[in-house]
Amino acid sequence: MAYKDLHHFIKALEETGELDVIHEEVSSELEITEIADRVSKAHGNALLFKNVKNSKYPVLINAMGSYKRMSMGLGAKQLDDIGAEIANYLDLSNYLSIKKLIKSIPRMFRLLHVFPIKSKFRGSCQQVIERDVNLDTLPVLKCWPEDAGRFITLPLIFTKDRYSKQQNVGMYRMQILDQTTTGMHWHKHKDGSEIFKGYAADNTRMPVSVALGCDPAITYAATAPMPKMIDEMMLAGWLRKSNVKMVKCITNDIYVPSSAEIVLEGYVDPSEDLVLEGPFGDHTGYYSLADYYPKFHVTCITHRKNAIYPATIVGKPPMEDCYMAKATERLFLPVLRMQMPELVDLNLPLEGVFHNCAIVSIRNKYPGCARKVMSSIWGMGQMMYTKLIVVVDETIDVQNLKEVRDAVLSNVQGRESLILSEGPLDALDHSSDKALYGSRLGVDCTVTNKVKDNKVTNTYQILTINKDRPYKGIDTAVEFLNHNSDKFVIVVDDDVDKNDLSTVMWKVFNNIDAKRDITVIDNKIGIDATKKWREEGLTRDWPNDIKMSDEIKKMVDERWDSYGIGENN
Incomplete structure (x- = not known):
């Protein structure tokens, strides 16, 4: 099924017993990470923290942190079912006779959902418009003790090619630098970095918008290894069996999903010096080292009236991102087989x-x-x-x-x-x-024909x-x-x-x-x-393993029963 928005998915998780709601006040600095890490390692539920200290926004985490929830999010009983559907599209024998072509008609009709729809009206993500930007109002996590600060960990970063005007979306972590700026951590090999070079060539400001809290198909699509010339929202539409509705941002010409919970609008200026970003406890299970990246200026924040802030934590597996990787494995296997x-x-x-x-x-x-x-x-x-x-x-x-x-x-x-x-x-x-x-x-x-070495x-x-x-x-x-x-x-x-x-x-x-x-x-x-x-022979520092501090572990131990995790709440 297609989820209209993140709220719709949360309701489905609750109805299927896949969600724990925590009403106890918690801190976005390390405490949520320690709780979520324990639950993830125990293959537990998604977590919705209703009462986050110093923020009005609830925090949803581990929403896709199991095979079941990852499959649910993409509208399937299991991930291989989606892979089988993709394999059917790629199987040319399905189109070699009139009878088979007729049987393929329902499959072809599904392709009508791949094209994003640009709305002329404002979306639910623009119910509240804040031009007086203050990123400190968001419950952005400090994930691990040696992190350089607080990081937005589940952002959908929308950019537009300087010349072709085609949009791209990727997922790159964002370190909060102050109330109006973040780092923009796009690696040298990523599309965002390549698009940035186009703006840097003629020293033009690059418009960027960041959507937080989309339905799981849209969120997953931002991580999928799609060719640069294919809009990831097309994959999202196919997965959802429903076109992604896009709305134009208030302060730039980027289009974002209408149903997003929160949107950060702004720009990156190639003429500015790069900023030191990191270290950050990364998905390898180690801290990635500090390095220099562009600065993202936030000019406007828009959000739903009842917005929920989405987050994920990464570190030593298993973690939520592992299941997103497994989705890529199963969905793109037919493409690999074709080649x-x-x-x-x-x-x-x-x-x-x-x-x-x-x-x-x-x-x-x-x-x-x-x-x-x-x-x-x-x-x-x-x-x-x-x-x-x-x-x-x-x-x-x-x-x-x-x-x-x-x-x-x-x-x-x-x-x-x-x-x-x-x-x-x-x-x-x-x-x-x-x-x-x-x-x-x-x-x-x-198996080879080599003779076994008896030694x-x-x-x-x-x-x-x-x-x-x-x-x-x-x-x-x-x-x-x-x-x-x-x-x-x-x-x-x-x-x-x-x-x-x-x-x-x-x-x-x-x-x-x-x-x-x-x-x-x-x-x-x-x-x-x-x-x-x-x-x-190393030419750079070796990073530390990611470990939570003993102080936070002890505090969470003492408070664990008050969270009510695993209870009917």
Whole structure:
């Protein structure tokens, strides 16, 4: 079903028992984060905080933080149902006969919903117009103790190309700098940054508007890896089965969804100096380092009379953004299959925080098929950031990590199964020696005709060390491989519980540069997933793990019963 707005979705969550309403007063500084993080890790409900200190706006968080709620938000029972619908559109055999064309008519009619409708009237997001801007009235979260300040974490940032006049929407965090300005954190690889360059070329102010609190299909569409020339609101309309109604902003010529809860209107001036933004506890589970970004000036705030402020927190998985990433995995799998006929299925494990690991199964029809698929993935849009690609045969269920593990242990044959590729990395990757560029690893786990090495056992070991000198991690791996027959050894810092395999793999996906941190000895593979030192080749600081302060943890412990989470409220 299509949700008219965020209120409509909240009502659906409440009716299905997917929402906890908290009436107790809470603070937007760290307290909401600690509560939401606990609930997210426990696979709990969406949370609506009705009484946020020093703000009139309720806060909704974790609204799409489960497979069920993510599917609900996109109008489906499960995400694969949407993927199957997309596959039907892409299947040319559906249009090769009159009978099949007739059967496709309902599917074609759905395409009428993709085109956004520009209204001549004001929308519900403009019921209240505030030209005297004060961002401090919004319950913007300070998410983690080492954050540089308060961050808007679920913004839909609408921009317009300087020349084509085509609109784009993306989701980039925004640090509150003062009552009227924020940072605009668009990475070098993002469309927002590319559009900004067009305005900077002739030193023209860039209009920007930020919508907060749209229905889940619109919010998801802002995160989807769409080509720049396709308006994300078209995807939102198709998902909603209802055209997105857009209204012109009050102080600029950007159009935003009429049903948004809150809209921040303003501009970015390319002639201004960049501002220092960050650090910020990011979706990798680490603090992204401070850097310089453009400043966004807010000239007007509009909102509904009963507006709700949407937020999300990111950090060590599982978190709400993981499920948004899984939606992208399932929705765009048919597109990947169309471009790679060998591809059977794809899993972006939560521990891989979207861009750090992809597990794919293939029809292994010819020699080098796995390598061909790896190269295709690395050459495809945002998939170019994938640090680790694990390829298994079609008989392996990539969603079953035990099956994947067994395939890795059984079929990997030392160096011959490893493919190194250097190329662009996500701006949030911290493990490579240089920013934005480093090594990517492909692991061919398909069945081969190689003779098993009887000196190597299909087993693995995880070692923890107190790293007190450079290269101790890789040296420990080498020493172990020289004296043991296990096929793999993984070395992590001693603050990691080696029995917590989810955390161990999260460290592996985040902390290695394959060229630097993997060693192969006699067909046995060592992986150094420890924190790296400057003396090991790094040209920048290594970020801290995201952790909540003991003070906030204790306070939330003491107040937990008063929140009423899990009760009928």
